[in-house]
Amino acid sequence: MSEFGINDLLEKPLKVINVGLEGFAKELNQQGVDVVQLDWAPPAGGDPKLADILSKLGS
């Protein structure tokens, strides 16, 4: 078991990288937490047909 537990983490100032829904980042930001939002989008803008072809063609 790690000597550095979750309680230790939360007792210090948090710096967060948020991957995914931007709403999570905004919530934390409103509470004064430093947040970096990762600029991310699903492959092919979420189009399943194009994403399937991309996975077969490799990129």
Added chain:
Amino acid sequence: MKIIEDANKEAFKRLLSGDPVLVDVVTASEAIPNLKDRMILHAGPPIEWDTMCGPMRGAVTGIAVFEGWAPDLEAAEKMAAEGAFEFHPNHDFDAVGPMTGLTTISQPLLVVENRTFGNRANCAINEGLGKVMRFGGNDDEVLDRLRWIRDEFGPALAVAVRKTGGVPLKSMVARGLTMGDEMHQRNVACSGLTLRALSPALASTATDTEKLSKALAFIGSNDQFFLNIAMAMGKSIMDPVRNIKGSSVVTAMCRNGTEFGIRTSGTGDTWFTAPVEMPEGLYFPGFTEADANPDIGDSTIVETIGLGGFAMGASPAVAGFVGAGAASEAGNFTRTMSEITVGENPEWTIPAMDYLGTPTGIDIRLVVETGLAPTINTGIAHKNPGVGQVGAGVVRAPMACFEKALLALAESVEVS
């Protein structure tokens, strides 16, 4: 997929090994034997009169008067509407042209030879800034300038270029990048370097000092003189990259003012098109976005070889000129384009980015996967015929072109 990876390696190798040299200036009918009377080559993918935008129509009527096919602009418009002229893309005739990009039989063309592969590409001589035919200008001032280029400047330039034995362009572009050019909206350095390279030959072959002075002043006063040379260079570099089975590398991007078209190596000469987008940029005094024509021109061949918007980091000054944000943000454009390209060009580097090579070889798979469309620096034409340039800006290539190309590429390698 191995066939694609191997094909792209070959495409990248051919792209980097190109050796473009400005070798000649030749009348279009001689440079392009298939170009006949009353044929008009234009920028972008195929288009007919009915769907042409204002500046393209303005240029068509102007060039018809210039070539003596019509007595005036009104008659030229009537003839064009009645089908008197045959329209084809420059790209199908070893040529490119900026903005409206018209090429017709009597124009002198810059000829760039790719000495590695032996192919040649052509582009008309840059007319200067403001009210010019490439931006849809067509009045007497525009036509008189074209006549001077045809009858006096072009022949003088031809003699000078031949006397030099050819002007190597790869090294000149490398130098231009270190001097703040990105070769699309900023060609100040390379235009100066061209003047330096050609001046001795122009002087030693001149028969009239007044004409020589006018020729030197014409080059020296046009910050975009090199653009058309860079475009012919781009075409000469990309043409040998065509038709590599399985390659997802883009070999051409261009716009006719109505549609944007791309070609990829693995899908041959098929155009994948979508409606053009409107540039976002800065306007000359007296003009606004309401005056602007959507994206137009073959000049995106410059981005296709990794310059222009892809080399924005080399040219912080251009970021301000095209309204792309702070000079300190210019490098972000280049870094972003690195995400959609096969590799970096080790011979074209950007000092301010720790000598990062320009992002080279647009891979349609990466464009579609990331949703990052190529960034293009561009001039903006007035939407009406006869006005000319009204600003400069940045525009993205439409994603639909790349999605269509991806589906066709998949079919070509039997993936569904």
